[in-house]
Amino acid sequence: MVKTEFSPIADTTRRAEIVALLRRAILTGQLEPGQKLNELRISEQMRVSRAPLREAMRELVQEGILTSIPYAGTFVINVTAKDIDDAYSLNKVLDEFAIERMWKQRDQRFFDELDRRHDAVKQATRDRDTTRQIETALQLHGLIHEWADNSVLLETWQRLTSRLQMYFALHQQARREAVPAEDVHETYVALLKGGDMRAAQRHAREHIDLDFEELLAYARDLERRPSKGS
């Protein structure tokens, strides 16, 4: 009996690949909020027919990063300051819940993975790769949800993450300047390694991470001066 573990075979449908392509384009800000997705144009660019493309778009609509109006079109969601605020406040609650659930399950493997993801953030920061920085930071924060052993929670968090990633990407894209040099995750990681669960939860609830305030200000500013994409 061989004990080798195989990972699931890759999805080989065009639909799955289209979903991945579109999601990436949206989350990195290549497709701007409010922008309309022309089915014919995209299907020609991707060299696929409209059927799998439309199915992929349906998925992303349900995922919450596209919105569809019958006979009018499918659009990238518009980011309002309220949306960001809503997502962020709920995210805090979920973080707190996740910490409570995973706390007892922490072990060496968890700590190792925590360090690994933390290192990835630091690496991306050194590289000045903003997109990757956002991606890795969210992956770092996602660890507690993965370890909370609650599939519904994890799924919910991933949905939230999609939007947050999109928001941050837009924000970073707007102010082309340098990214936060300081590592704001040190405290977070240290608390997760420590023995005080309440402290970790308090940190999750109170600490404004990832330049959230700045992000909100940016979003509010956008709303004051609406551009083409609305």
Next chain:
Amino acid sequence: MVKTEFSPIADTTRRAEIVALLRRAILTGQLEPGQKLNELRISEQMRVSRAPLREAMRELVQEGILTSIPYAGTFVINVTAKDIDDAYSLNKVLDEFAIERMWKQRDQRFFDELDRRHDAVKQATRDRDTTRQIETALQLHGLIHEWADNSVLLETWQRLTSRLQMYFALHQQARREAVPAEDVHETYVALLKGGDMRAAQRHAREHIDLDFEELLAYARDLERRPSKGS
């Protein structure tokens, strides 16, 4: 200037109607967990082509009540006891959050709507209409989420609700006996009308509503004796 409020025009795409039909069939237990959805058969029954049907199925997959395996088929999700437990524990957290957010926004309109939905539950109970009873009970509980003024929370709760409704429907279907005659929502409604927010939150967190324990036991029993649908 006329002040009449118009509700949004009904979705006139086949896709939307198919989604509604399928969702209803799943949530009421007409389609059993694990059951495969044959596209050709369903499209013929509904007198539509497979294209809108497939798009509808993609939406329900993202909604979490269907699951899809490429080239194998799309199936109604299987209900495990852990899923129920996960959904329920997260639901409690969301309830608590929702109560906090909507507490200050309560007004006469809220109380009226609360009573209206409570009455609907009682009516369904009198009618011995179990399906409707589940539906109305969840609508009653959904009110706090609708009033919390957080779109992401509401969306998340609705996703959760879908599954819970499915679980309860299956449960009710299994034990064909009478439904809970006592109105378990009296306390809940009273607390939401009262002045003690903490008490309402505690109730949401601690009170095992809707025969949850019984539901869990049923699910665990199902897993011990797996049937065709797995």
Next chain:
DNA sequence: ACTTGTTAGATTGTCGACAATCTGATTGTC
């Protein structure tokens, strides 16, 4: 008996074409 290769049937995935609907410009009327 067990495994492997083959094949037919059924089902899902994808395509190209047509129908329904929307949008914006144009025309005609007052």
Next chain:
DNA sequence: GACAATCAGATTGTCGACAATCTAACAAGT
């Protein structure tokens, strides 16, 4: 000029057919 009716173009929604893939049954070899 303002406004309604009409129309052409573009775009989305839907359809029927074909291609790719899976499943299960059977045959052949060890």
